[in-house]
Amino acid sequence: MIDLATLLSTFMTRIAGNGGLGGLARLSGGANMESWAFDWGEQAYVLRRAPSAEYMADRPYGHADEAALVMAAHAAGVKAPEVVGVLTEGDGMGTGYVMRRVIAEVNPAKILADPPPSLLADLGRELARIHAIPAAAIPDAIPLMNTVDALAELKARFLSYGGDRPLVALAIRWCEDHLPPPAEPVLVHGDYRMGNVMVDSDGLAAVLDWELAHRGDAHEDLAFGCMTVWRFGRIDQPVFGVGGLEDYFAAYEAAGGVKVDRARFHFWLVYRTLWWALGCLQMGQMWRSGADPTVERVVIGRRTAEQELDLLLLLETGAPEGERARPLPPATSASAEPAGEPTNREIVQAVRDWIEGAIKPASQGHAKFEAVVAMNALGIVLRDLDAGVRAEDMELAAALLAGTTTLAEPGLLARLRRDVLDKCAVDSPKYAALAAARADWRG
Structure with a gap:
């Protein structure tokens, strides 16, 4: 140390x-x-x-x-x-x-509780400024993203992680089938989203976390902050949880950004949601390998379910209308009440209660954050023990990846909807998109 x-x-x-x-x-x-x-x-x-x-x-x-x-x-x-x-x-x-140090708010919940009126326009303007940074000013080490190669790398990572998540496979195949032609490259921030911007009463104060920057398609940055996960519960406001797409695009274009192509934007919304699904899986691999032994890694690893839900919401429009109207299969039945000696579930509950009652109150700063993460991890285990739900299906994933099975197959969309609802309810029950999807799908 x-x-x-x-x-x-x-x-x-x-x-x-x-x-x-x-x-x-x-x-x-x-x-x-x-x-x-x-x-x-x-x-x-x-x-x-x-x-x-x-x-x-x-x-x-x-x-x-x-x-x-x-x-x-x-x-x-x-x-x-x-x-x-x-x-x-x-x-x-x-x-x-x-x-x-910039003195401003970075917590998304606090920002979104009362965003300054200019924030949406600020976000569009600032992104246009980033994309306008002259190529000569960008360090030579900042790489140029080749979308074909990047997608192939995501596919290889998926297979190395087991290749058994059907919705990830579906998204990879969709991206392969909908690759846009190369765009004139600009500097892409790569992580332009709520959580990486600081805000004060006057609006946007700072853009943080440049570690994923690269040269590439401006639409990648435009789409990333519009992912459902980065709206932090305000899913009815598709841009950073702050406002609507048309106002965002207009502010971006007025500040000198490229003309927004809606189809290209949708591709990048799917691609970056897929990218983060695999990023979550990678977090679990980092813990397994010992590269990062923190509890936070395994908890983020289970957030893959959020991205799988979002991917299905983005891609289900490709299914026939009759399949989109098909009722869902029934949910998994609850476990029986325990009796006799303490069950695994009860032991986990006891440890979680101890952290909440004894460890968390005595902790401060990052240690308190870690205690909350540990409680979240044990909460996932408790729900998993009750539900017994798994998301893996290597055979179906392989068929979707190969294109031999599609959302036109009778009953497949309904099954995927049920699977992702049940899995997300275990891994991220407070994810705002879960309740919306459950209502929309009558699940």
């Missing part, structure tokens, strides 16, 4: 002069990187870091190039953080960089 406070103090003295370290605290969340807030003298900063170079090994570029990109965006007038220093190997803190 490194002495982060001492090492960070040495680093800040070198880049900013004497100041004195205060308020060092890890920020909650962060699916991939650590973020640490701290004060140095009278100024507020954030350290963004990975614990080691090995943690960055599978990424197309490292933190030095990421920092250079953020600096280029900031210089181009984008509301990107101001980078003040980049870690080197000799600093002993892994890889990363330090930014001036």
Whole structure:
């Protein structure tokens, strides 16, 4: 375990002069990187870091190039953080960089409870600014995305994870059949969504988390923030949970963005939902391999069910009308009440209650976040033990991937609807799209 406070103090003295370290605290969340807030003298900063170079090994570029990109965006007038220093190997803190801290809200629930009136237009304008960053200003290490190759890589990952999720297979096949022609490449942020933007009373204050940036199709960025999962419960507001598509597109185009192609936008909405489904599965693999032993990884691994639900909602329009009107099979019956010695379910419940009553109240900061994640993990196990629902079907997935089975097959859509409703009810029962789909499908 490194002495982060001492090492960070040495680093800040070198880049900013004497100041004195205060308020060092890890920020909650962060699916991939650590973020640490701290004060140095009278100024507020954030350290963004990975614990080691090995943690960055599978990424197309490292933190030095990421920092250079953020600096280029900031210089181009984008509301990107101001980078003040980049870690080197000799600093002993892994890889990363330090930014001036933006004082604004990042929590989606708080932002969406009362979004400033300009926010939707701000989001469209800022994305147009990102896409307008001159190619010459973009670091050479930032890769160009080839959609054909990227889709093939997703397919290979799916097969390496077992190839047994029918809705993932259905989405891969649909994307293969609906690939758009290449677009003029722009800088794509790659993670432009609620949760990665900061907002204050005046509107959009900062765009964070540039680690997935690449050169590619502008529509990928346009679609990503419109995924159901990034609306954080406000599913009736398709853009970031804030507003409607036409207003978003109009603001983007008015600020100089490319003319929005609705079919291309829909392709990227399906593709990025598929991408995140596989990203969730990958989180589970990271835990299994020991690359990241945190409980958060296994919990995110079970969020695949959310994306499978969303994929079916995006793709079911391709089924014949008669299949879309077909009633669903009955839901799985509940388990019998336990008797005798404590069951597995009761043991799990006891551990969950102990965390809630004894561990969570005594925890602070990231430790409290981890306690909540552990409670969520045990909640999934409790519901799974009751329901006994599984989502895997290798034979059906292979047939959908090959195109020998489609949504035109009698009864298949109804079965997939039932399966995804039951699985999502176990893994993510509070997911807003679940209740909407259940009502729409009469499930």
